[in-house]
Structures are given as C-alpha cells and as structure tokens.
Amino acid sequence: xxxxxxxxxxxxxxxxxxxxxxxxxxxxxxxxxxxxxxxxxxxxxxxxxxxxxxxxxxxxxxxxxxxxxxxxxxxxxxxxxxxxxxxxxxxxxxxxxxxxxxxxxxxxxxxxxxxxxxxxxxxxxxxxxxxxxxxxxxxxxxxxxxxxxxxxxxxxxxxxxxxxxxxxxxxxxxxxxxxxxxxxxxxxxxxxxxxxxxxxxxxxxxxxxxxxxxx
Numbered sequence: 001x002x003x004x005x006x007x008x009x010x011x012x013x014x015x016x017x018x019x020x021x022x023x024x025x026x027x028x029x030x031x032x033x034x035x036x037x038x039x040x041x042x043x044x045x046x047x048x049x050x051x052x053x054x055x056x057x058x059x060x061x062x063x064x065x066x067x068x069x070x071x072x073x074x075x076x077x078x079x080x081x082x083x084x085x086x087x088x089x090x091x092x093x094x095x096x097x098x099x100x101x102x103x104x105x106x107x108x109x110x111x112x113x114x115x116x117x118x119x120x121x122x123x124x125x126x127x128x129x130x131x132x133x134x135x136x137x138x139x140x141x142x143x144x145x146x147x148x149x150x151x152x153x154x155x156x157x158x159x160x161x162x163x164x165x166x167x168x169x170x171x172x173x174x175x176x177x178x179x180x181x182x183x184x185x186x187x188x189x190x191x192x193x194x195x196x197x198x199x200x201x202x203x204x205x206x207x208x209x210x211x212x213x214x215x
Contacts, residue, residue, distance in 0.1 A: 012060070012064075012096075013057075014046075015049045015053050015054075015057050016057040016060055016061060017093065017096055018038070018042060018046070018049070019034060019049075019054060019057045019058060019061065019067075020061055020066055020067065020085060020089055020092075020093045021093060021097075022034050022037055022038065022042075023067060023083055023084060023085040023089070024085050024089075024090060024093055025157055025158070026157055028070075028082040028083060028084045029082060029083060029084075030080045030081065030082055030083070031051065031054050031055050031058060031081070031083070032051070032080075034054055034058075034083070035048075035049075035051050035054055038054070040144075040148050040151075041148060041152075041161055041164070041165065044141070044144070044145050044148065044164075044165060044168040044172075045164055045165075045167065045168045045171070058083055061083075061089065062083075064088075064089075064092075065086060065088050065089070066085065066086060066088060066089030066092055066093075067083050067084065067085055067086060067089055068083070068084055068086055069081045069082060069083045069084070070082060112130060112131065112134050115127070115130060116131075116182065116186075119186075124186065124189075124190040124193075127186055128183060128186050128187065128190075131179055131182055131183045131186065132183065134179055135176060135179045135180065135183070138172055138175050138176050138179060139176065141172055142169065142172040142173065142176070145165060145168050145169045145172055146169060148165050149162060149165045149166055149169060152165055
C-alpha cells in the first residue's frame with residue numbers, strides 16, 4: 001500500500017470495511033447479494049447496513065481502488081453490476097482486521113434496559129410485558145442464527161464466519177437467560193413494593209437533601 005492510500009484507509013467507516021470483508025470471500029457479488037448476506041450474518045453480531053449505505057460504500061471502495069465492478073453480460077435479462085475485491089483492497093482489509101486497537105470494546109445499547117431503568121415511571125404490568133415481548137423476539141432471532149449456522153457449516157470457505165455465528169448463538173442464549181432473570185427480578189420487586197403510584201421514583205422517596213443519582 002502506498003503512503004498516499006494510508007490516510008484514506010484510516011478514514012473508512014466500519015460499513016465500508018464490512019462490505020470489503022464480504023467481498024473478500026470467493027466470487028463476485030451484487031449490492032443486493034451483499035445486503036442479503038449482511039442480513040443473514042453481520043446483523044447477528046454487529047449490524048446490517050441499509051442498501052443505500054452498501055452502494056455508497058461500494059462506490060467509495062472503487063474510488064480507492066479497493067474494489068472493482070463490471071456489468072453482467074447480455075445473457076442476463078437485466079444487467080447487474082457485480083463487485084469484487086482487488087489485491088490492494090485485500091491488503092488494506094488484512095491490515096485493518098489485524099488492528100486490535102481500532103476494534104475497541106463492545107458497545108451495548110439496550111433499549112429495553114433503558115426503559116427498565118425508568119421503571120419508576122411505568123406500570124409494573126407493562127414492564128413485565130415488555131420483557132416477555134423481548135424474550136419472544138430473542139427466541140425468534142436465536143432460531144434465525146441457528147439457521148445461519150447450519151447453512152454456513154456446509155461451506156468450507158465460511159469456517160470463520162461460522163465461528164462468529166456460533167458466538168452469536170451463545171450470546172442469544174445468554175440474553176434469554178438474562179431476560180428471564182430480569183422478569184423474576186421485576187416480579188419480586190413488585191411483590192415487595194408498598195402500595196404507591198407508578199411515578200414514585202427514588203427522588204420521591206427522599207425526605208430531605210439532594211435526589212440520588214441512579215446508576
């Protein structure tokens with residue numbers, strides 16, 4: 001890689017590296033195919049970008065010389081542009097993947113837990129219903145992950161994506177266990193709570209002084 005390309009490499013967002021990563025496996029793929037693959041793999045442990053993001057990053061990768069594209073031949077009813085990684089792109093991707101400092105710690109943004117944190121403003125029944133809904137949704141995601149794991153197991157080139165998917169399977173199992181424990185915690189808290197309105201939060205129980213700082 002030339003020194004002029006190094007600053008550009010550092011400026012690429014994770015979406016671009018993810019698209020280049022999908023292209024690093026054998027074969028050429030359309031933007032639509034990349035979206036389908038992201039939906040069946042990346043979303044289980046990272047995220048799945050919108051199709052508009054995918055095409056925007058593919059154009060950026062081409063400008064950098066990290067990817068190339070060509071339209072399909074006249075034998076197809078509708079011409080499609082297929083993308084492939086270049087040698088320069090593979091070298092840049094390998095360098096980025098080996099950079100552990102850039103990976104950083106995992107970031108958890110749990111929408112349900114934010115609402116539990118504000119539980120003093122909600123009805124106990126609604127909180128328990130939200131957790132129950134989360135459990136059912138997680139079970140559905142777990143079934144999808146297991147389907148993806150089974151599919152990846154049949155493709156030798158996907159050995160490492162299969163490892164990531166198996167990690168995601170274990171993560172979803174842990175999420176189910178945590179959600180079940182949270183449901184039990186809510187039931188115990190509700191049983192032990194005095195007869196008070198749903199808005200009686202920690203600050204409302206302070207007789208004097210400053211309100212406590214939760215969390």
